[in-house]
Amino acid sequence: MPTIPTEERNRALLEDLTSKLGDAVVGSHQRTGDLWVRVRADAWLRAAEELKSMGFDYLSYLSGIDWMPHTWPNPKVVEGPGVVDTEEGADEADASPPEAAEPDEPDEPAPGGGITTGFAGGDTRFQVLARLYSTTRKLGVTLKADLDGETPHIQTWTDVFPGADWCERETWEMYGFVFDGHPNLSHLYLPGEFEGFPLRKDFPLLAREVKPWPGLVDVEPMPAVAEAAGAADEAATTEPAPA
Amino acid sequence: MAVTEQQRIAYIASQAADARVNVELQTEEMTLNLGPQHPATHGTLRIVARLDGEQVVKADVVCGYMHRGYEKLTEVRTYPQITTLINRIDWLSSFANEVPFILAAEDLMEVEAPPRAQWIRTLFFELSRIANVTLFIGEMGVQLGALTPVFFAFRDREYVLNLIESATGGRFHPNFDRIGGIKDDLPKGWIAETKDAMRRIRGYCDQLEDLLMGNEIFEARTRGVGVIPAEVGLSYGLSGANIRASGVDWDLRRDAPSPLAWKELDWKVWTHPDGDSFARYWVRLQETREATKMVDQLLEGLPSGPIQAKVPRIIKVPAGEAWAHTENPLGEMGYYIVSQGGLGPMRCKIRSASFHNISIVPWLLKGVYVPDIITILASLYFILGDIDR
Numbered sequence: 137m138p139t140i141p142t143e144e145r146n147r148a149l150l151e152d153l154t155s156k157l158g159d160a161v162v163g164s165h166q167r168t169g170d171l172w173v174r175v176r177a178d179a180w181l182r183a184a185e186e187l188k189s190m191g192f193d194y195l196s197y198l199s200g201i202d203w204m205p206h207t208w209p210n211p212k213v214v215e216g217p218g219v220v221d222t223e224e225g226a227d228e229a230d231a232s233p234p235e236a237a238e239p240d241e242p243d244e245p246a247p248g249g250g251i252t253t254g255f256a257g258g259d260t261r262f263q264v265l266a267r268l269y270s271t272t273r274k275l276g277v278t279l280k281a282d283l284d285g286e287t288p289h290i291q292t293w294t295d296v297f298p299g300a301d302w303c304e305r306e307t308w309e310m311y312g313f314v315f316d317g318h319p320n321l322s323h324l325y326l327p328g329e330f331e332g333f334p335l336r337k338d339f340p341l342l343a344r345e346v347k348p349w350p351g352l353v354d355v356e357p358m359p360a361v362a363e364a365a366g367a368a369d370e371a372a373t374t375e376p377a378p379a
Numbered sequence: 380m381a382v383t384e385q386q387r388i389a390y391i392a393s394q395a396a397d398a399r400v401n402v403e404l405q406t407e408e409m410t411l412n413l414g415p416q417h418p419a420t421h422g423t424l425r426i427v428a429r430l431d432g433e434q435v436v437k438a439d440v441v442c443g444y445m446h447r448g449y450e451k452l453t454e455v456r457t458y459p460q461i462t463t464l465i466n467r468i469d470w471l472s473s474f475a476n477e478v479p480f481i482l483a484a485e486d487l488m489e490v491e492a493p494p495r496a497q498w499i500r501t502l503f504f505e506l507s508r509i510a511n512v513t514l515f516i517g518e519m520g521v522q523l524g525a526l527t528p529v530f531f532a533f534r535d536r537e538y539v540l541n542l543i544e545s546a547t548g549g550r551f552h553p554n555f556d557r558i559g560g561i562k563d564d565l566p567k568g569w570i571a572e573t574k575d576a577m578r579r580i581r582g583y584c585d586q587l588e589d590l591l592m593g594n595e596i597f598e599a600r601t602r603g604v605g606v607i608p609a610e611v612g613l614s615y616g617l618s619g620a621n622i623r624a625s626g627v628d629w630d631l632r633r634d635a636p637s638p639l640a641w642k643e644l645d646w647k648v649w650t651h652p653d654g655d656s657f658a659r660y661w662v663r664l665q666e667t668r669e670a671t672k673m674v675d676q677l678l679e680g681l682p683s684g685p686i687q688a689k690v691p692r693i694i695k696v697p698a699g700e701a702w703a704h705t706e707n708p709l710g711e712m713g714y715y716i717v718s719q720g721g722l723g724p725m726r727c728k729i730r731s732a733s734f735h736n737i738s739i740v741p742w743l744l745k746g747v748y749v750p751d752i753i754t755i756l757a758s759l760y761f762i763l764g765d766i767d768r
Contacts (some may be wrong), residue, residue: 144635167699167700168486168699168701169636170701170702172700193610193613193614194613194614194616194618195613195614195615195616195735196616196704196711196713196730197616197713197715197728197735199715199728199731201717202724203727205719254699254700254717255697255699255700265715265728267702267713267715267730271627271629273612274629274634274635276702278702278715296614297614297615297616298611298614298615298742299614299615299616299617299735299738299739301738301740302734302735302738303616310450323443324442324443324448325442325443325446325767327443328445334448334451335450335451339451341452341454341455343449
């Protein structure tokens, strides 16, 4: 097995998966031996079943991403070689329930000027992502699916991977994704009466709102000066001590 | 005291009710609440067990008493600041928490630490494994009523903690790993001290093997208790020694590509076919001993050279996504970093081993007897900070 490079095995896996899921595979990306596959949200469960039958027996994690730009500490998004796909804000999920957002008319654009999604692309503000691993093939794959609207719905994985139970409960309470068919979608970490979804970018971190973090002040003044000098400088990292 | 007629009738009725229960063997279910403050729950984990007699019918795990919201906090901190946070996830092996995060950031920055730094990283990784698991193999005795092993554990773990402290300055939270290298080189005389400590730890492992393995009570309480079949464990996301004890030959130190020095060492992945509490204990004990041998080899082969690659003064990670995972003492620990080119990550998913290791508990506790709850929980070995993050 080690004779075949990971990239090639990843390619073979992607072909295999595409042949099984058909046009449900809407995007993919490879980087340093890792494979990202984006599937349509309605094929989320089918992707898990197919991968499990292909020997991906281990659920590493399941979580979500909110692609809404946030203000700290990435005020300006740097163009990087890794970014595959840049989409203008397809929906401003605050206002619009599942009804299709008009991509032509950018009503109330997001603060940072739109949503920049990552590997394997994406069209919506939210994405659910999960990583499966095969202990026999020693290969991992990160699955993503776009989710739309204020309360996005997606199929549960608990029937395929019982371990998804807690992951989905956590994702639900942190992001507000509803996993249809989940046996017990209740709070895992937060108290039962908690309101809001803390890991969404529009959920304020109250401690920060009340008092700006001193670390931000520490790193603010230096950028332009140190950027040029920094590359030549031997001393590697400066870590501002939190006051 | 005079008994009224009413009381007398009530008494007879209750006797009759009891008699009926005894005849028909009707039992009533009761709820047993373990924790959040309980000596055997290693912190603030609460188990709500529904009991039928002595057997558990249903068990619920209530966690979150220590939730600190690290995934939210990482979004408002710079990369160097985050290592301070993630030191506190699995606090018994803090250095091992830092490594996958740094590796993920290095992956995005396309920076690679020089060989000496990688070896020293591996060295501290294994030392923190020893510090962590040493405590476990002593603590397991306490859960079964044997107090001696844990005193040995605390005594001998101290040697390892002293080593970590003398090299990094922090006993528990070294905060030693840096993007592109490590903070400092090893102090003078440290290598000889470490070799000595490793000898002691091996002695401790032998001692514990003598004390507990083969002990009739220990075997009776752990053999055949809390059996996890391999495929069930995997589908629940169990990793590390917990899944190796179910016969799955999978160790990320060997099986995942990693810049750290594990591939250059001569060592063995221990597995056990049984999948019970005993197997989990046994695998961990063997792994501790194996780790001491790895540390010896690391000290022998330590390359010379710089300990820090050139990185900018202000760490800005290029846009992209990276996943890095390592075989931590508790299992697979990984970080999924989404960067948009800023000073801190846009999203950092922390995959901690205990969260998944403990998610199997509701399934595992079904049908077990009350005293076995404790041994099963102990044998799964979790750290609360690693569950709640």
